Amino acid sequence: MKNFPDNFLWGAAMSAPQTEGQSSNFGKTATIWDHWFQTAPEKFYHHQGPEITSDVYDHYLEDCENMQAIGLNSLRTSISWARLLPDGKTVNPEAVAFYRRYFSAMRDHGVEPIINLFHFDTPMWLMARGGWENRESIDAFAFYARTAFELFDDLVNKWTTFNEPLVHVECGYLYQYHYPAVVDFKRAVQVGYHTLLAHKAAVKAFKEVTQTGEIGIILNISPTYSKSDTEADVLAAQRSDLLNTRSFLDPAVLGTIPDELLILLKENELMPATKSEDHALIKGNIVDFIGLNYYQPRRVQAQEKPKTPAQMPDDFYQPYDWPDKRINPHRGWEIYPEALYDVAMMMKNDYHNKPWYVSENGMGVAAEETFMNANGEIEDDYRIAFMKEHLSYLHQGIREGSNCFGYHAWTFVDCWSWLNGYKNRYGFYRLDLATRKRSVKKSGRWMKQVSENNGF
Ligand code: BG6
Numbered sequence: 001m002k003n004f005p006d007n008f009l010w011g012a013a014m015s016a017p018q019t020e021g022q023s024s025n026f027g028k029t030a031t032i033w034d035h036w037f038q039t040a041p042e043k044f045y046h047h048q049g050p051e052i053t054s055d056v057y058d059h060y061l062e063d064c065e066n067m068q069a070i071g072l073n074s075l076r077t078s079i080s081w082a083r084l085l086p087d088g089k090t091v092n093p094e095a096v097a098f099y100r101r102y103f104s105a106m107r108d109h110g111v112e113p114i115i116n117l118f119h120f121d122t123p124m125w126l127m128a129r130g131g132w133e134n135r136e137s138i139d140a141f142a143f144y145a146r147t148a149f150e151l152f153d154d155l156v157n158k159w160t161t162f163n164e165p166l167v168h169v170e171c172g173y174l175y176q177y178h179y180p181a182v183v184d185f186k187r188a189v190q191v192g193y194h195t196l197l198a199h200k201a202a203v204k205a206f207k208e209v210t211q212t213g214e215i216g217i218i219l220n221i222s223p224t225y226s227k228s229d230t231e232a233d234v235l236a237a238q239r240s241d242l243l244n245t246r247s248f249l250d251p252a253v254l255g256t257i258p259d260e261l262l263i264l265l266k267e268n269e270l271m272p273a274t275k276s277e278d279h280a281l282i283k284g285n286i287v288d289f290i291g292l293n294y295y296q297p298r299r300v301q302a303q304e305k306p307k308t309p310a311q312m313p314d315d316f317y318q319p320y321d322w323p324d325k326r327i328n329p330h331r332g333w334e335i336y337p338e339a340l341y342d343v344a345m346m347m348k349n350d351y352h353n354k355p356w357y358v359s360e361n362g363m364g365v366a367a368e369e370t371f372m373n374a375n376g377e378i379e380d381d382y383r384i385a386f387m388k389e390h391l392s393y394l395h396q397g398i399r400e401g402s403n404c405f406g407y408h409a410w411t412f413v414d415c416w417s418w419l420n421g422y423k424n425r426y427g428f429y430r431l432d433l434a435t436r437k438r439s440v441k442k443s444g445r446w447m448k449q450v451s452e453n454n455g456f
Pocket of ligand 1: 018
């Protein structure tokens with residue numbers, strides 16, 4: 001039996017744009033996803049867009065009952081900025097009423113809401129002004145954050161500012177998976193810098209509004225493993241961690257941007273525009289906790305033909321295809337549960353043992369109906385095995401003193417995923433696309449036992 005600490009959070013994560021639906025109704029204005037789907041639907045798997053998703057807007061009560069039914073004691077979702085503040089300034093009363101009903105229903109069903117403010121869903125009104133490239137985005141986000149804290153402070157104790165703040169940076173400005181699908185390293189760094197300051201400004205607003213709750217940020221963590229111990233491969237791995245992990249984790253927890261990162265940016269003519277007051281904002285406003293989304297490790301080797309100055313991150317490191325890797329063929333991601341132990345030790349040793357939790361971990365599988373039994377239940381034993389393995393390594397890290405307070409699976413009910421639509425399913429509940437009906441999978445019933453026993 002692997003026992004977890006008292007009051008451990010067992011739950012799941014989701015996001016407003018991937019689950020809420022009603023994306024152009026009840027006062028909500030367009031986000032980049034609504035806009036992109038309207039203008040370039042061919043980019044989206046099977047032309048599946050963000051309009052309906054799992055329609056939590058209408059199913060929230062049933063969903064809260066279903067959370068309780070599988071023993072979840074916590075759940076993370078986000079507020080839609082474009083719903084709460086359709087023009088960035090004016091509060092939408094229908095949004096306030098909806099979120100109050102939703103968060104209250106969670107609490108009524110014994111589920112602690114962890115509420116995130118941004119999950120890749122930049123409002124179009126902000127994008128029309130240059131999005132995160134515009135320094136005005138910092139104040140705009142801080143205003144939104146303050147408004148949300150004031151409106152829902154009585155219902156929410158744990159807040160997070162951004163989900164995976166590197167992702168809208170790299171997907172929007174390097175790899176073309178998010179609108180505006182630009183390829184420009186320097187602009188990407190500027191977007192990342194403003195995002196960091198927006199996070200810091202939101203933490204500052206939080207401490208001014210409330211003394212009772214806690215605030216954090218959710219980062220994607222793909223610990224880097226170098227191909228070999230040669231100096232060049234190790235340097236490549238260090239640079240990968242600088243860009244992909246330490247760029248947000250260091251300022252969030254330690255209040256510093258690593259010197260090595262600043263040197264690397266300067267050497268490659270990538271420094272963003274800054275202001276003198278930024279230093280104090282970054283130094284202070286430390287988070288209370290960290291959420292880490294872990295799916296796969298990053299394996300790198302030295303870049304053989306780097307461009308100088310660097311044009312893309314892979315001028316600093318080259319992906320390395322480990323011949324022994326296990327892979328989830330549906331998503332193409334490596335399965336390496338051992339990394340959760342390394343992450344736990346990293347938090348303990350390098351980040352003052354800051355309280356943290358696994359804010360996402362999961363396995364996306366296509367055509368899950370293949371695994372449906374005669375009673376119509378998806379027998380997702382592969383997902384149970386995946387979670388058991390990851391939890392085992394996490395457990396080892398906790399036993400050795402890492403301050404981890406929870407594990408959230410991605411996700412609760414199968415949801416819409418950006419450019420991949422409903423191809424890969426991750427949920428404890430299956431979503432029927434024709435009826436939006438939810439039905440529990442075997443993994444959901446397993447999670448109930450885990451949560452009741454506080455271990456497995
Ligand atoms: C996480 C994101 O990184 O991965 C989610 O926070 C996303 O929004 C999840 O859905 C799974 O990835 P994907 O691309 O398979 O949906």
